[in-house]
Amino acid sequence: MSNQTRFQAFLSEAGELSRFAARFFAQCFRPRYEVSEFIRQCYIIGYQSLPLVGLTGFIMGLVLTLQLRPSMVDYGVESQLPAIVGIAIVREIGPVITALIFAGKIGSSIGAELGSMKVTEQIDAMEVSGTNPFKYLVVTRVMAAVCMLPILSVLSDAISLYGAYLGVNVRGATSFHLFWVEVIDSLAFNDVLPAFIKTFFFGFAVGIIGCFKGYNSKKGTEGVGHSANSAVVLSSVVIFILDLLAVQITDLLGFN
Amino acid sequence: MTPSESVMKISHLYKSFGNNHVLIDFNFELYKGENVVVLGKSGSGKSVLIKCIIGLLKPDEGTIDVFDQCINDMDDTELDKIRAKVGFLFQSNALYDSMTVRENLEFPLRRHWIEVSQEEVNNMVMEALEDVGLAHTIDMMPIELSGGMRKRIALARTLILKPDIILYDEPTTGLDSITGSEIISLMIEIKKKYNTSSLIISHDMNCVRRASDRVVVLYDGTCYAAGTYAELQHHTDPKVKQFFEQEFKQ
Ligand SMILES: Nc1ncnc2c1ncn2[C@@H]1O[C@H](COP(=O)(O)OP(=O)(O)O)[C@@H](O)[C@H]1O
Numbered sequence: 001m002s003n004q005t006r007f008q009a010f011l012s013e014a015g016e017l018s019r020f021a022a023r024f025f026a027q028c029f030r031p032r033y034e035v036s037e038f039i040r041q042c043y044i045i046g047y048q049s050l051p052l053v054g055l056t057g058f059i060m061g062l063v064l065t066l067q068l069r070p071s072m073v074d075y076g077v078e079s080q081l082p083a084i085v086g087i088a089i090v091r092e093i094g095p096v097i098t099a100l101i102f103a104g105k106i107g108s109s110i111g112a113e114l115g116s117m118k119v120t121e122q123i124d125a126m127e128v129s130g131t132n133p134f135k136y137l138v139v140t141r142v143m144a145a146v147c148m149l150p151i152l153s154v155l156s157d158a159i160s161l162y163g164a165y166l167g168v169n170v171r172g173a174t175s176f177h178l179f180w181v182e183v184i185d186s187l188a189f190n191d192v193l194p195a196f197i198k199t200f201f202f203g204f205a206v207g208i209i210g211c212f213k214g215y216n217s218k219k220g221t222e223g224v225g226h227s228a229n230s231a232v233v234l235s236s237v238v239i240f241i242l243d244l245l246a247v248q249i250t251d252l253l254g255f256n
Numbered sequence: 257m258t259p260s261e262s263v264m265k266i267s268h269l270y271k272s273f274g275n276n277h278v279l280i281d282f283n284f285e286l287y288k289g290e291n292v293v294v295l296g297k298s299g300s301g302k303s304v305l306i307k308c309i310i311g312l313l314k315p316d317e318g319t320i321d322v323f324d325q326c327i328n329d330m331d332d333t334e335l336d337k338i339r340a341k342v343g344f345l346f347q348s349n350a351l352y353d354s355m356t357v358r359e360n361l362e363f364p365l366r367r368h369w370i371e372v373s374q375e376e377v378n379n380m381v382m383e384a385l386e387d388v389g390l391a392h393t394i395d396m397m398p399i400e401l402s403g404g405m406r407k408r409i410a411l412a413r414t415l416i417l418k419p420d421i422i423l424y425d426e427p428t429t430g431l432d433s434i435t436g437s438e439i440i441s442l443m444i445e446i447k448k449k450y451n452t453s454s455l456i457i458s459h460d461m462n463c464v465r466r467a468s469d470r471v472v473v474l475y476d477g478t479c480y481a482a483g484t485y486a487e488l489q490h491h492t493d494p495k496v497k498q499f500f501e502q503e504f505k506q
Pocket residue numbers: 273276278296297298299300301302303304305
């Protein structure tokens with residue numbers, strides 16, 4: 001493929017994704033609402049991701065602290081460790097790592113699930129069974145992703161900070177209470193709110209891209225694999241781009 | 257069989273995908289209580305044809321009337337009313353693989369008829385499963401079933417709404433010939449029991465011979481020849497003959 005056709009393919013894909021997102025907003029607020037399917041998806045997307053997100057969060061917090069410690073000791077600011085780690089986790093690492101893990105787990109499973117439903121005509125079967133498959137499959141999953149990722153990300157932050165506490169405490173210096181006081185003291189509203197808000201966008205990106213890739217899956221098992229794979233790749237890249245935009249916007253709004 | 261009331265009429269249907277002109281001026285009429293087989297090679301547009309009938313694809317030109325109502329410009333609510341009366345058996349069965357057999361069968365019921373009691377639902381699910389002889393699979397997942405069983409469950413799901421018309425997309429493709437034969441027998445039984453009209457898409461000559469009251473040959477996107485199996489069997493046109501010759505080779 002020449003560069004020009006590749007660029008055209010990229011543009012047309014971006015256009016189709018935007019149309020897909022527009023369709024989501026158009027269908028989202030119109031009845032009939034698929035409440036029970038939405039709740040089922042929240043359980044699958046949110047609750048079932050918790051162990052994975054918790055584990056990675058814990059390790060991130062612990063490892064980050066252990067890695068930072070030597071330099072902090074060198075500079076003689078070891079006492080600042082809880083504050084630094086707290087800010088790093090809450091502002092950046094917690095939301096982004098959680099979103100990436102979420103993209104890997106949920107983006108791929110949505111892509112594969114909808115992809116296989118598409119190629120085995122299950123989506124058509126829903127349509128002839130008095131169901132709007134876009135509402136039943138896409139709207140519920142995207143909404144569940146938007147609602148669940150922020151919650152997961154807050155929980156992951158908390159678990160990460162506990163991991164960080166263990167990291168600070170390897171030499172047995174700080175009490176748990178003192179650690180928390182230092183972390184909370186170092187965090188301002190401006191650190192927490194933008195970080196929390198961006199997770200909604202991350203959730204939306206993972207949900208809509210997973211659904212888009214699955215829903216437009218090409219025939220055959222190869223097509224399903226491709227959908228799952230490209231859902232993860234694209235949503236991970238989009239998470240970083242959104243993160244970059246988020247930092248610019250909070251800067252402009254003077255939230256720093 | 258005397259042709260009675262018409263249940264479906266397709267006039268001057270055109271459908272293309274880009275430069276691929278799949279259906280070109282296709283005309284067809286289905287009468288109450290008859291089984292019509294549409295015979296055509298793979299890729300000739302048979303699936304496209306029935307997907308247009310059920311409103312999954314929009315025709316470029318031409319009209320499709322089902323029960324004397326034109327479905328071309330219907331909105332979703334109106335289409336759903338028609339779809340509740342037209343069953344569709346998908347080539348790949350399209351069983352929901354995250355649901356049990358019971359949930360698969362309940363899905364169209366609960367979706368089309370919102371006010372229906374649990375007891376009625378249970379009875380209808382059992383009746384449909386008994387019609388296909390698979391009542392014992394009710395709590396199994398589709399993945400646990402054999403290909404033939406899956407086809408039967410898909411058929412039960414199609415039957416559950418007691419459709420007046422059933423569209424079969426290659427019901428015997430991918431099954432061994434014995435299982436295929438069983439499915440054909442089942443289709444014939446169902447037609448007798450419920451007096452449904454069926455449009456059967458196939459290139460399986462066994463199915464054509466046993467299940468058809470009338471045969472339509474789809475060739476080059478149009479209705480190339482039509483008649484009973486016996487009439488077409490001795491047709492002299494090579495394009496028609498090829499389907500019938502192929503049977504003796506097998
Ligand atoms: N959604 C679609 N988009 C583009 N081309 C399609 C689509 N569906 C079917 N076609 C094309 O229409 C032709 C007929 O397909 P189909 O009706 O599935 O054949 P068959 O007679 O084997 O069922 C094929 O050439 C196929 O590539």
